Amino acid sequence: xxxxxxxxxxxxxxxxxxxxxxxxxxxxxxxxxxxxxxxxxxxxxxxxxxxxxxxx
Amino acid sequence: xxxxxxxxxxxxxxxxxxxxxxxxxxxxxxxxxxxxxxxxxxxxxxxxxxxxxxxxxxxxxxxxxxxxxxxxxxxxxxxxxxxxxxxxxxxxxxxxxxxxxxxxxxxxxxxxxxxxxxxxxxxxxxxxxxxxxxxxxxxxxxxxxxxxxxxxxxxxxxxxxxxxxxxxxxxxxxxxxxxxxxxxxxxxxxxxxxxxxxxxxxxxxxxxxxxxxxxxxxxxxxxxxxxxxxxxxxxxxxxxxxxxxxxxxxxxxxxxxxxxxxxxxxxxxxxxxxxxxxxxxxxxxxxxxxxxxxxxxxxxxxxxxxxxxxxxxxxxxxxxxxxxxxxxxxxxxxxxxxxxxxxxxxxxxxxxxxxxxxxxxxxxxxxxxxxxxxxxxxxxxxxxxxxxxxxxxxxxxxxxxxxxxxxxxxxxxxxxxxxxxxxxxxxxxxxxxxxxxxxxxxxxxxxxxxxxxxxxxxxxxxxxxxxxxxxxxxxxxxxxxxxxxxxxxxxxxxxxxxxxxxxxxxxxxxxxxxxxxxxxxxx
Numbered sequence: 001x002x003x004x005x006x007x008x009x010x011x012x013x014x015x016x017x018x019x020x021x022x023x024x025x026x027x028x029x030x031x032x033x034x035x036x037x038x039x040x041x042x043x044x045x046x047x048x049x050x051x052x053x054x055x056x
Numbered sequence: 057x058x059x060x061x062x063x064x065x066x067x068x069x070x071x072x073x074x075x076x077x078x079x080x081x082x083x084x085x086x087x088x089x090x091x092x093x094x095x096x097x098x099x100x101x102x103x104x105x106x107x108x109x110x111x112x113x114x115x116x117x118x119x120x121x122x123x124x125x126x127x128x129x130x131x132x133x134x135x136x137x138x139x140x141x142x143x144x145x146x147x148x149x150x151x152x153x154x155x156x157x158x159x160x161x162x163x164x165x166x167x168x169x170x171x172x173x174x175x176x177x178x179x180x181x182x183x184x185x186x187x188x189x190x191x192x193x194x195x196x197x198x199x200x201x202x203x204x205x206x207x208x209x210x211x212x213x214x215x216x217x218x219x220x221x222x223x224x225x226x227x228x229x230x231x232x233x234x235x236x237x238x239x240x241x242x243x244x245x246x247x248x249x250x251x252x253x254x255x256x257x258x259x260x261x262x263x264x265x266x267x268x269x270x271x272x273x274x275x276x277x278x279x280x281x282x283x284x285x286x287x288x289x290x291x292x293x294x295x296x297x298x299x300x301x302x303x304x305x306x307x308x309x310x311x312x313x314x315x316x317x318x319x320x321x322x323x324x325x326x327x328x329x330x331x332x333x334x335x336x337x338x339x340x341x342x343x344x345x346x347x348x349x350x351x352x353x354x355x356x357x358x359x360x361x362x363x364x365x366x367x368x369x370x371x372x373x374x375x376x377x378x379x380x381x382x383x384x385x386x387x388x389x390x391x392x393x394x395x396x397x398x399x400x401x402x403x404x405x406x407x408x409x410x411x412x413x414x415x416x417x418x419x420x421x422x423x424x425x426x427x428x429x430x431x432x433x434x435x436x437x438x439x440x441x442x443x444x445x446x447x448x449x450x451x452x453x454x455x456x457x458x459x460x461x462x463x464x465x466x467x468x469x470x471x472x473x474x475x476x477x478x479x480x481x482x483x484x485x486x487x488x489x490x491x492x493x494x495x496x497x498x499x500x501x502x503x504x505x506x507x508x509x510x511x512x513x514x515x516x517x518x519x520x521x522x523x524x525x526x527x528x529x530x531x532x533x534x535x536x537x538x539x540x541x542x543x544x545x546x547x548x549x550x551x552x553x554x555x556x557x558x559x560x561x562x563x564x565x566x567x568x569x570x571x572x573x574x575x576x577x578x579x
Binding site: 013030036 | 068070071072073096119120155156157158159160161162165166168169170171172173174175176177178179180183186187191195196197201202220221222223234235237238239240242275276296297299300303304306469498499539
C-alpha cells in the first residue's frame with residue numbers, strides 16, 4: 001500500500017474524539033462515522049497495559 | 057453558598073464539548089464556580105480542590121462518569137446550572153440528526169462506512185497510541201490531533217505506519233486536506249494542483265488560504281506533527297508526504313512548510329526533493345536560503361511568499377521579483393495616520409495569537425523593525441517571558457501553547473483568554489499597537505471576529521477615557537467558503553476600527569512599522 005494510492009481512492013473517515021471534527025466531515029458529505037469513545041478498561045491503566053500484553 | 061454535584065454513569069462527552077459548557081455555566085449570574093468534566097483522576101482532584109465535589113463523590117467517581125459540580129448563591133441557581141448543562145448536552149445529541157453513524161469501536165465504525173481509509177483521533181494523549189495502533193492495524197491513515205504523546209510513542213507509531221504505507225500525521229497535528237476534504241482545523245480552499253507538506257498547523261492553513269486567494273488550489277495538504285523533523289524522528293512523515301506528492305499525478309508543485317530542522321534531516325529532505333523535476337517551494341521559517349530557479353527550488357521567507365510563489369508556479373507564470381514587502385501608498389498613508397495618533401510613550405507591540413506558526417512567523421518578520429520580542433515561545437531563550445500572563449516591552453504570545461491552554465479549549469475554539477488579554481494590554485500606557493490573528497474554518501469558533509471585535513471596542517473605550525489611542529491590526533486566515541465567511545469576519549473587525557490586512561505577514565509588517573514609527577531596527 002502506498003500513500004499516493006489514498007489520493008486515488010474515495011475518502012471514508014472514522015472520527016474518534018472531538019465532535020466538531022465529525023460535524024465538519026458530515027458537512028462535506030464524506031462517508032464518515034463517529035466512535036463514541038470511552039477510556040478502555042474503565043480508564044484503569046494497569047488493566048489496559050495487561051490487555052495490551054494479552055493481545056500480542 | 058450552595059454546593060451541588062451530579063454524577064452520571066456511562067456517559068462520555070469529549071473534553072472540548074465539556075469545557076465549552078463549563079465556560080458557559082461558570083459565567084452565569086450567582087455562580088461562584090462550576091464545571092462539568094469526565095471523572096478522570098486529574099479532573100476529580102481539580103473539582104475536589106475547588107470544592108465542587110465532596111469526599112463521598114470522590115469515592116464514587118471513576119472515568120466512566122460525567123460529573124457536574126456547582127457552587128452557587130442559592131439552590132435555585134444551582135439547579136438552573138444543572139438544567140443548563142443537561143440542555144446543552146441534549147442539544148448536541150439532537151443536533152446530530154439523521155445520517156449519523158455512531159459506534160462503540162473503530163472497527164465497527166470502519167465497517168459501517170464500507171472500509172475506512174482515514175481516521176481522525178483526538179482522544180487524551182495517554183490513550184492515543186493505543187487508538188492509533190489499532191487504526192493502523194485496520195489499515196487507516198491517521199490524523200492524530202492528540203498531544204501529550206511521548207516522543208518514543210511517536211517514533212513507534214511512525215515506524216509502524218511507514219511499514220504499512222500509511223500516513224501517521226501527528227501527534228499534535230490538527231490540519232490536513234486530502235482529496236479535497238478538509239480534516240480537523242482546516243479551511244475550505246479551491247481544489248487545484250499544489251501539494252503541501254507542513255510540520256506546522258496554522259502554517260498549512262495560511263499557505264492554503266494564500267494559494268486560494270491567488271487563484272490556485274490545493275491537491276493535497278498533509279501535516280506531519282511538529283516534532284517530525286527532529287533528529288530522533290528523522291522526518292519520517294515529511295519524507296513519506298513528499299514521496300506521495302512526487303508520485304501524485306494530481307500535483308504539479310510541491311510546497312514544504314516547517315521551521316529549521318536537524319541538518320541531517322534537512323539533507324534527507326533536500327535529496328528527496330531532488331528526485332523530482334516538479335517545482336518546489338520551501339518555506340523554512342527562520343532559515344536562510346537562496347532560491348535556485350534552475351533546479352526548480354524556491355525559498356520563501358514567509359507563508360505569504362510561499363503561497364504567492366506556489367500559485368505563480370502552478371499557473372505556469374514566472375515567479376516574480378515583486379517585493380511583497382513594498383507598501384502601497386494607501387498602506388503607507390494608513391501607517392502614518394496611526395502613528396500620528398500615538399504619544400511618544402507608546403512604543404510597544406503586543407501580538408496575541410491563536411496560531412503557533414503565525415506567532416513564529418510574526419516574531420521573525422517584526423525583528424527587522426523592533427528587534428527581538430518577548431514570548432512564551434521566543435526565538436531566543438533569553439527572551440522568554442517570566443510570567444506568560446503579563447507582557448513585557450515588545451511581546452508576541454502563542455496563546456494556543458500548552459502553558460496557556462492547560463485545561464481549556466484551544467483559543468481557536470474558545471476566545472475568552474484572548475478577549476481578556478486584549479483588554480489588559482490596552483490598559484498598558486506604553487502599548488502602541490495590538491496585533492491579532494483570526495483563524496476561521498472547520499473546527500474553529502463560529503464567530504471569532506465578533507468576539508475579538510467586541511473586546512477591541514471595549515479596550516478602545518477604556519483607553520480613550522484615559523486619553524490614549526491604540527492601534528489594532530489583524531488578518532483573517534480563511535476563505536469565502538468557510539462557514540464563518542472571510543469577508544464577514546473582516547468586516548466585523550474593520551467595524552471595530554481594526555486595520556485588516558490580507559494575511560499575517562502583511563499584518564505583522566504594518567504593526568511593526570507602526571510600533572517602530574517606520575524606522576528599521578538598529579541592533
